[in-house]
Amino acid sequence: MSNRKILSNFLSLSLVVLLGACPASTPKGGLQPIANPVGEDVVPNEDASSSAPVFPQEEFRGQKPAAAAPRDFNLPGISQFKLGSDIDVYLVERHELPTISLELNFDGGSLSDRAGREGTASHCMAMVSQGTESLDKLAFEEALADIASNVSSYAGVESQGVSMTTLSKNFAPTFALFTESLLKPGFRKDELDRMVKRSLESIKQAKGSPGSVARRVVDGTIYGPQHPYGTISTEASLAKIKITDCKAYHKAYIKPKGARLFIVGDMTQEQITEAFAPLLKSWKGAPKKLAKIGGPKARKGRIFFVDIPGAQQSSIYVAHPGPSRMDPAFYANQMMTGVLGGGFSSRINMNLREDKGYSYGARGDFNYNRYFGTFIASSSVRSDSTRQSIEEILREMTRLKDGSDAAKNDELAREQNGAILGLPGRFATASDVLAMYRRLVYFDLPMTYYNDYVKNFSAVTLADVNAAAGKLLQPESAIVLVVGDGAAPQIKRTEDKKDVPLEVEGAQQTLLQTLQALAASEAGGKGKLVILDADGIVQK
Amino acid sequence: MQIHRRQIPHSLMALGIMLGLFLPGTAKADDPVIPIESYRLDNGLQVILHQDKSVPLVAVNVWYHVGSGDETLGKSGFAHLFEHMLFQGSQHVGKDNHFSTLKNVGGQEVNGTTNTDRTNFFEVVPSNELETGLWLESDRMGYLLPMLDKTSLDNQIEVVRNERRQNYDNVPYGKTRFATAAALYPEGHPYRYLTIGKHEDLANASLDDVVGFYNTWYAPANATLVLAGDFDMQNAKDLVNKWFGSFPKTSQPEHVVPAFPEPKATRVEVSDEFAKLRRIDYVWTTPAFYQEGDAELDVVGSVLGRTGTGRLYKALVHDKQLAQSVAAYQQSAMFSSTFTVSVMAKSDADLDEIEKTMKEEITKITAMPITEAEFNRSVVGVEANFIWGLEGLMARANTLQGFNHFLGNPSSITSDLDRYRKTSIAKIQAVAAKYLSPARRVEILTLPGVRAPILK
Numbered sequence: 003m004s005n006r007k008i009l010s011n012f013l014s015l016s017l018v019v020l021l022g023a024c025p026a027s028t029p030k031g032g033l034q035p036i037a038n039p040v041g042e043d044v045v046p047n048e049d050a051s052s053s054a055p056v057f058p059q060e061e062f063r064g065q066k067p068a069a070a071a072p073r074d075f076n077l078p079g080i081s082q083f084k085l086g087s088d089i090d091v092y093l094v095e096r097h098e099l100p101t102i103s104l105e106l107n108f109d110g111g112s113l114s115d116r117a118g119r120e121g122t123a124s125h126c127m128a129m130v131s132q133g134t135e136s137l138d139k140l141a142f143e144e145a146l147a148d149i150a151s152n153v154s155s156y157a158g159v160e161s162q163g164v165s166m167t168t169l170s171k172n173f174a175p176t177f178a179l180f181t182e183s184l185l186k187p188g189f190r191k192d193e194l195d196r197m198v199k200r201s202l203e204s205i206k207q208a209k210g211s212p213g214s215v216a217r218r219v220v221d222g223t224i225y226g227p228q229h230p231y232g233t234i235s236t237e238a239s240l241a242k243i244k245i246t247d248c249k250a251y252h253k254a255y256i257k258p259k260g261a262r263l264f265i266v267g268d269m270t271q272e273q274i275t276e277a278f279a280p281l282l283k284s285w286k287g288a289p290k291k292l293a294k295i296g297g298p299k300a301r302k303g304r305i306f307f308v309d310i311p312g313a314q315q316s317s318i319y320v321a322h323p324g325p326s327r328m329d330p331a332f333y334a335n336q337m338m339t340g341v342l343g344g345g346f347s348s349r350i351n352m353n354l355r356e357d358k359g360y361s362y363g364a365r366g367d368f369n370y371n372r373y374f375g376t377f378i379a380s381s382s383v384r385s386d387s388t389r390q391s392i393e394e395i396l397r398e399m400t401r402l403k404d405g406s407d408a409a410k411n412d413e414l415a416r417e418q419n420g421a422i423l424g425l426p427g428r429f430a431t432a433s434d435v436l437a438m439y440r441r442l443v444y445f446d447l448p449m450t451y452y453n454d455y456v457k458n459f460s461a462v463t464l465a466d467v468n469a470a471a472g473k474l475l476q477p478e479s480a481i482v483l484v485v486g487d488g489a490a491p492q493i494k495r496t497e498d499k500k501d502v503p504l505e506v507e508g509a510q511q512t513l514l515q516t517l518q519a520l521a522a523s524e525a526g527g528k529g530k531l532v533i534l535d536a537d538g539i540v541q542k
Numbered sequence: 543m544q545i546h547r548r549q550i551p552h553s554l555m556a557l558g559i560m561l562g563l564f565l566p567g568t569a570k571a572d573d574p575v576i577p578i579e580s581y582r583l584d585n586g587l588q589v590i591l592h593q594d595k596s597v598p599l600v601a602v603n604v605w606y607h608v609g610s611g612d613e614t615l616g617k618s619g620f621a622h623l624f625e626h627m628l629f630q631g632s633q634h635v636g637k638d639n640h641f642s643t644l645k646n647v648g649g650q651e652v653n654g655t656t657n658t659d660r661t662n663f664f665e666v667v668p669s670n671e672l673e674t675g676l677w678l679e680s681d682r683m684g685y686l687l688p689m690l691d692k693t694s695l696d697n698q699i700e701v702v703r704n705e706r707r708q709n710y711d712n713v714p715y716g717k718t719r720f721a722t723a724a725a726l727y728p729e730g731h732p733y734r735y736l737t738i739g740k741h742e743d744l745a746n747a748s749l750d751d752v753v754g755f756y757n758t759w760y761a762p763a764n765a766t767l768v769l770a771g772d773f774d775m776q777n778a779k780d781l782v783n784k785w786f787g788s789f790p791k792t793s794q795p796e797h798v799v800p801a802f803p804e805p806k807a808t809r810v811e812v813s814d815e816f817a818k819l820r821r822i823d824y825v826w827t828t829p830a831f832y833q834e835g836d837a838e839l840d841v842v843g844s845v846l847g848r849t850g851t852g853r854l855y856k857a858l859v860h861d862k863q864l865a866q867s868v869a870a871y872q873q874s875a876m877f878s879s880t881f882t883v884s885v886m887a888k889s890d891a892d893l894d895e896i897e898k899t900m901k902e903e904i905t906k907i908t909a910m911p912i913t914e915a916e917f918n919r920s921v922v923g924v925e926a927n928f929i930w931g932l933e934g935l936m937a938r939a940n941t942l943q944g945f946n947h948f949l950g951n952p953s954s955i956t957s958d959l960d961r962y963r964k965t966s967i968a969k970i971q972a973v974a975a976k977y978l979s980p981a982r983r984v985e986i987l988t989l990p991g992v993r994a995p996i997l998k
Binding site: 144357433 | 598641645651680815817848861918
């Protein structure tokens with residue numbers, strides 16, 4: 003009945019061949035790591051403490067040691083089979099640890115929330131693991147705690163699930179609780195009331211600090227406040243959720259057809275099939291169809307601001323639409339944002355953190371979902387450096403885009419080596435392996451995808467990266483969201499690399515004034531400053 | 543690069559395992575084992591090797607046995623600032639090359655953390671680049687000072703102050719953490735200003751401070767190197783010897799152990815402009831990590847505060863619905879620990895009623911034995927958390943380091959678990975009664991602060 007495929011057999015791949023010997027210029031080969039020119043012009047200080055222990059000066063320390071011969075890396079596979087005709091199973095079977103973690107995953111989520119009732123899907127799905135028909139919430143929690151197991155449930159925008167974790171020896175009782183949650187959740191009105199009341203308090207708390215306010219309003223700003231990726235729950239929308247909505251939601255969406263079972267740990271296909279057999283006898287049907295998600299429509303305006311008096315730092319976001327995950331130039335696109343803002347050594351972080359000291363960290367890269375991609379750069383920066391930090395991020399984007407500081411060979415080599423030589427590390431544990439394949443399932447990519455991973459990243463050229471920057475980065479039209487203290491006096495960076503007060507005609511400029519000036523400086527009608535409140539409602 | 547803050551079930555921090563080898567036999571023999579070889583170089587550096595060839599990766603992990611608990615008055619935050627300096631460059635590696643060197647070889651999980659007790663530095667590298675990991679770690683152990691300069695110190699002072707702003711000064715209840723420490727620890731106690739430290743002390747840090755700290759605390763004899771993963775034993779030993787063996791003989795510096803803090807019972811109010819909900823914390827000083835009473839207080843924390851089953855959770859969050867959340871936990875540290883009961887009040891809740899319930903439940907746990915079911919649930923939870931933490935190489939490396947640092951024996955899984963399995967309900971009650979008394983209680987009430995008017 004189930005046609006198991008052991009993908010590992012034909013995914014097996016040795017990085018020895020790919021990474022061992024070929025020079026970087028060989029089109030088909032992997033890369034030789036490119037050494038940094040380290041230790042060449044270091045002159046030891048004379049004044050190192052004389053009482054200190056003396057460390058030997060030895061010539062071999064002067065350069066990075068050569069890599070040893072690479073060891074074989076066999077790309078771990080994943081078992082795929084079906085439960086009945088409905089459920090696709092993805093199993094990473096490992097018996098070293100006596101643990102089992104599984105999630106039954108469904109299409110659906112806040113995408114189906116009606117306007118004015120935002121929060122329905124997330125609360126109704128959370129209710130699925132708040133007790134069952136036979137066990138109230140506290141009895142359910144105790145039953146799980148007594149065997150150190152967990153059952154939980156959630157809804158995202160368009161993906162939702164019910165999951166469990168357990169030690170192998172407690173699989174049977176945990177699976178019974180999981181099944182009861184899945185099919186016969188308690189849906190008690192008093193539990194929904196408790197949950198909604200707590201969510202209302204959480205919303206109140208979320209409106210209090212710059213980081214949490216930014217997280218609350220950023221998606222509505224980037225994707226649009228009505229877009230499925232941009233909506234938020236409010237006091238008004240949560241007040242409308244009824245227990246009957248949850249029962250109807252469960253009935254409409256928690257169906258086996260098209261569901262996916264992700265499972266990792268101490269289980270075999272036979273054990274899984276046997277465990278699910280009774281459940282599948284009575285549980286039938288297909289979920290309600292979901293609406294399609296269109297592209298994002300950012301809010302009208304260019305600079306968005308939420309005022310939090312007393313903020314010590316500003317949360318800043320610079321965002322614009324990006325390529326889809328399916329873009330044929332995906333690999334070059336990734337290398338490009340890697341250079342710009344993908345890791346510690348990227349330009350944005352080195353600029354804001356290591357050069358200027360404005361931030362504890364900064365990044366910028368593409369975010370993908372099934373439907374579209376977005377470029378988002380973000381940081382939390384010292385309040386007085388907010389305007390300068392925005393300028394630095396936009397400048398880094400511009401310089402990479404227009405080629406005035408195009409990506410360099412060593413930057414591309416670093417990012418390529420990080421992607422290619424880092425591949426085994428991405429499959430380090432069983433949970434990592436499942437996560438890597440789960441990503442393919444989400445994007446509907448072939449399960450053989452990683453066979454060509456090294457080849458595809460190796461093929462990216464500097465010209466590809468700079469073309470991607472030219473095509474995809476949009477510093478001129480990116481929206482900027484700032485959550486911080488509007489009264490904070492601002493600095494500017496001088497040509498000789500000093501931070502001095504930013505003054506206009508002798509008057510120290512505040513954050514709000516500089517944002518107004520920044521908005522006014524943009525050509526083409528998009529140059530508007532929009533003030534939002536902590537719910538993302540436009541203030542003026 | 544970050545402050546490592548212990549999570550609630552601290553002594554459950556991720557543990558390693560001997561893959562596939564659960565010894566048969568009695569219940570206790572079922573405990574996982576992380577097989578190791580452990581030795582010291584002549585210069586005093588300790589080395590622990592844990593081989594696991596399942597994936598071609600090696601976790602390289604160095605613990606220096608120094609933390610913010612070793613700081614002196616006026617130098618708060620320095621241990622952590624110093625940790626940042628070890629990423630800035632060293633004689634042979636060069637400036638700002640650490641991260642890019644590792645990325646170029648496919649390295650991952652590259653970071654460092656500081657807490658009250660120790661400072662650690664780590665990376666996972668492909669097995670054939672083990673030597674690069676050793677090159678980087680040996681260079682910053684021996685050759686930091688030639689590359690040290692004021693510009694990079696000034697830069698990292700700002701970065702660390704940004705870290706403080708981001709994680710303490712710009713978030714709700716950040717002030718509460720400082721107020722709690724100030725109420726618990728007298729001036730001069732190294733825990734008083736938290737590991738992140740005071741802005742003023744950070745701003746005043748000097749190059750002399752860096753040199754002095756390095757020469758005192760970053761000696762080979764004060765460090766432990768763990769390699770966990772895919773390597774050949776003899777080759778790994780040879781490479782460790784190549785990169786660390788010629789370092790000078792050093793001795794382990796002494797920690798100055800502060801007196802056990804006995805704060806006066808007190809109540810402090812904190813006004814917090816980023817908090818929107820009131821929070822009341824009761825805090826006591828308690829026995830140090832792994833000392834008598836430490837494990838028992840973990841159990842007490844679970845019985846009182848565990849979400850879903852804890853007594854205070856049931857009473858305040860579920861039944862009376864006065865609280866948004868509750869937490870109860872032992873936070874263990876080398877010189878002394880703290881036990882905290884923290885309740886976030888709902889907007890319209892009566893705080894007196896909340897505190898009345900907190901006091902009743904705390905009194906009950908000191909006056910009456912917990913149930914068998916509660917005790918068993920705690921122990922089962924501790925054991926399960928151990929096993930769940932065994933997956934990653936780095937988690938195993940840090941487990942070995944933790945046991946070695948605190949207990950002097952990296953192979954302490956069973957003896958650690960036995961602290962929970964072999965205690966008794968009577969002992970748990972006795973420990974709770976001894977430490978969680980009103981006379982020793984520090985109360986911190988955080989109130990939503992008033993803000994400046996909204997800008998025009």
